[in-house]
Amino acid sequence: MSVQTILLDFSVDPARLGDECGQRAVFDQLETVLKDYIPNLVLSADVKIDGGSLKLLVGKKGTSVSTRLFDQGLVTVNIEYYKEENEAPLMDYKSAQVLENQLKKYLSVTKSQSYIPLKRCLFGRYYPSSDNRLLEYDIDEVLFDEQSPFQRVQVVHSKSLGNMLVLDDLQNIAEADLIYTETLMGRGVENYEGKEIIILGGGDGALLYELLKEKPKYVWMLEIDELVMKVSNKYLSTICGDVLEKRKGKNYEIIVEDCMLTLNKFMKEGRKLDYIFGDLTDIPISESACGELWEFMITILESAFKILKPSGKFMTHANGANCPESLKMYEEELLKLKPPVKFTKSKAFVPSFLEEWWFYQISFNTTDLGDA
Amino acid sequence: MSVQTILLDFSVDPARLGDECGQRAVFDQLETVLKDYIPNLVLSADVKIDGGSLKLLVGKKGTSVSTRLFDQGLVTVNIEYYKEENEAPLMDYKSAQVLENQLKKYLSVTKSQSYIPLKRCLFGRYYPSSDNRLLEYDIDEVLFDEQSPFQRVQVVHSKSLGNMLVLDDLQNIAEADLIYTETLMGRGVENYEGKEIIILGGGDGALLYELLKEKPKYVWMLEIDELVMKVSNKYLSTICGDVLEKRKGKNYEIIVEDCMLTLNKFMKEGRKLDYIFGDLTDIPISESACGELWEFMITILESAFKILKPSGKFMTHANGANCPESLKMYEEELLKLKPPVKFTKSKAFVPSFLEEWWFYQISFNTTDLGDA
Structure with missing residues (x-):
């Protein structure tokens, strides 16, 4: 079962909606056409609203039609009704387009648009x-x-x-996202053979699974959320193999706790690693680089660089290519780090994101260190 | 300027919406929370609808809030208001999520969902x-x-x-769609050098532009819509080069007319071609393989095979990988063609479609011919 919401937009000469009389004329035209498409339509409410007016019509099978006129010359029509799963829709996209074209002609609008019906309450x-x-x-x-x-x-x-x-x-x-994991790890560019690696997060197991194919010396995966691993093991085994099932092998182990605990432990032990992967949250989208999420991310970065070998790398996913401001902020934060770091980046279209995503490879800026 | 529509969905135990008293209780809870987020909210209409009820609230700056309760236990909330381009939104996705979570707690719902605000009337x-x-x-x-x-x-x-x-x-x-053209032409698989080729449609010029790089003997492009070529030449020159500007070169020409005219002319002349591209409409999505669009497509195919060399190929795009029924119907139609044909297919994710698309390479089924 779902609720279907069909939306239609129109723009008309604002002068036509300038007074009540003009608004009534446009509404009457709307109503005339709508009645041909939705049986038994009757006016149920007529409300004057700041900046326009709204009329509510109710028709067959409890179909509600809300029509709103805005003084600026915009008109919105929202049609909503309940539909059982196997029931034919009262109005599909094709008929919404027919209705749109009919209204377009009848109302002599300047622009119009109909939307693919929204399938609501399917969650x-x-x-x-x-x-x-x-x-x-x-x-x-x-x-x-x-x-x-x-x-x-x-x-x-x-x-x-x-x-x-x-x-x-x-x-x-998603199961189709091998490219995500391969771009995150820079497959074909980085050499993991015989290397010691930490994964921060990575609860879906895909990164660990792919890294193990490259014969690393040892991989520690530090994931806090037991449930993520449980369901990934069950539903994503095509991309994580049996690593979440086994939890421990001859050259890897998964430690279920706050990753900062192990990072601090390694720090105290003076241990140095080849690679650390940040597979935690995306870099935040915000007005400025402050707030809890940014602080968390910077703390992680600082801690990671304390236990990386001089030749070590911090590898992480960042954000969508359509968020240049967020990426710029991230790079600015990177350049503030002490000791100084440098970075390269790579980009891939991630199937389950339906967009291009940036990935960063961050290492010590040894040129700067040499200068110091 | 735009109209912003924010949608929220909830599902609750249907028993709670079983009578007017229960509905009123849920509505009162909704209203209490909504009033915290949208100032000056007042009830403007209260309508009993077949299968539920609808209340309309109106608040600050003409914000309308339509809340609908469905007997099946579904609740929809539609918030709508006018926004100038540079004006801050009254409610963005983050605050819609906060509102959702607040309502979730207060209403003790079983499921909930908020939508990215719709930016309407932007066309x-x-x-x-x-x-x-x-x-x-x-x-x-x-x-x-x-x-x-x-x-x-x-x-x-x-x-x-x-x-x-x-x-x-x-x-x-789109300009990012080279993969579309390359998959359509099977770049790296087919050899176009010295070949005679017809493009049916292809008004954006991208296919002609790419084919000319492969040194064909001659390409005829048959496009009916002058306007498509005019705007593609102006706005898509990164993917069509100057072919739409020039219209004719030493080994190509664009003929602006119904493609059937040239196909029939070539047929009468007994001319035979190496490749014919169907770059017209997509294969239709319908209950059965009939109707105007299907007939048009089959007519085109039949005509094309009358002027193809025995070794010739008909190359075409088909439809999205998510429409297997439509693709199956197409293949069934292909198998009905006389003389018999065989086909191969290829698939690519097309950036501007945000989905995978199938392409077909159709040729004479010479095995069958041999049997006849």
Whole structure:
């Protein structure tokens, strides 16, 4: 079962909506056409609103039609009704377009637009891009949905992406996302053979699984959320193999705790690593580089560089290519780090994000060190 | 200027919406929380609807809030207001999520969801996928919008895709879509050197431009819509070069007319070609393989095979990978063709479609011919 919401937008000469008489004329035209498409439509409310007016019509099977006129010459029509899963829609995209074209002619509008009907109350079809655009995914099943002590953990199935892990309502990784892991680790560029590596986060197991194929000396994965690993092991085994099932092998182990504990322990022991992966939260999108998330990220970076070998690298995903401000802020923060660091970056289109994503490879700026 | 529409969905135990008293209780809870987020909210209409009820609240700056309760336990909240381009939003996605979480707690709902605010009346941001999903693009400018005698022709600018040609409200090709053209022509697989080729349609010029790089003997491009070529020449020159500007060169020409005229002329002349490209409409999505569009497509195919050499190929784009029924119907139609044909297919993720697309390479089934 779902609620279907069909939206139509129009723009008309604002002069036509200038007074009540003009508004009534436009509304009458709207109503005349709408009545042809939605049976038994009757006016249920007529409200004068600051900056315009709103009329509510109600028709067959409880279909509500809200029509709003804005003084600036904009008109919105919202049609909403309940639909059982196997019931034919009262109005699909094709008929919404026919209605749009009919209204376009009848109202002599300057611009018009109809939207693909929104399938509401299905919970799990709509996700944001990094720059806050609305994207409808081809989700046909919600496989898992529970709150862990740390976050909301969901697994949904997408027709094109396979199973997809969703953390706090954000698409995280899908079975189709090998390119994400390979770009994060710089496969073919970096050499992991015989290397000691830490993964901060990485609860979906995909990075650990791919790194182990490159014959590292040892990998520690530090993940705080047991539930993420449990469901990834169950639903994402095509991308994480058996590493979450086994938790420990001859050259790896997963430590389930706050990653700062192990980082601090390694620091005290004077241990030095070849690679540290930041596979935690994305870099934040905010007006300035402050707040809890930025502080957390900078703390992690500072700690990581205390236990990296001089030749070591910190590898991390950053944010969408459509968020240049956020990426610039991140780079500015990197350049403030002591000791100084330098970075390279790489970009890939990530299937489950439906957008290009930037990844950073950060290392000690030895040129600067030499100068000091 | 735009109209912002913020949508929130909730599901609650249906028993709570079973009678007027229960509905009033849920509505009162909704109203209490909403009043904290939208100042000066007052009830403007209260309508009993078949299968539920609807209350309309109006608040600050003409913000309307439509709350609808469905007997099945679903609750929808639609918030709508006018926003000037540089004005801060009354409610962004973050605050919609905060409101969602507040309502979630207060209403003790079982599921909830907030949507990225819809930016309405901007005309040109929202496009459908092949399987009718709603996709918001990063469009920051509408560069061109006119009706030709054949279709609505638009060019919009996307931050990630560059300029994008839109025909009849469907995304057609963008500057980032080289992969589309290369998969359509099977670059690296097919050899076009010294070959005679027809392009049916292809008004954006990208296919002609890429084919000419492969040193064909001659290419005829048959495009009916002058306006598409005019705007593609102006806005898509990175992917079509100067072929639409010149219209004719030593080994190509563009003929502006119904492609059937030239096909019939070549047929009468007994001319035989190496390749024919179908770069016209997508294969239709319908219940069965009938109707005007299917007939048109089959007529084109039949005519094409009358002027192809025995070794010739018909190359075409088909539809999204998420439309297997439509692709299956197409293949069934292919297998009905006389003389019999065989086909191979290839797939690519097309940036401007935000989905995977199938392409077909169709040739005479000489095995069958041998049997006859």
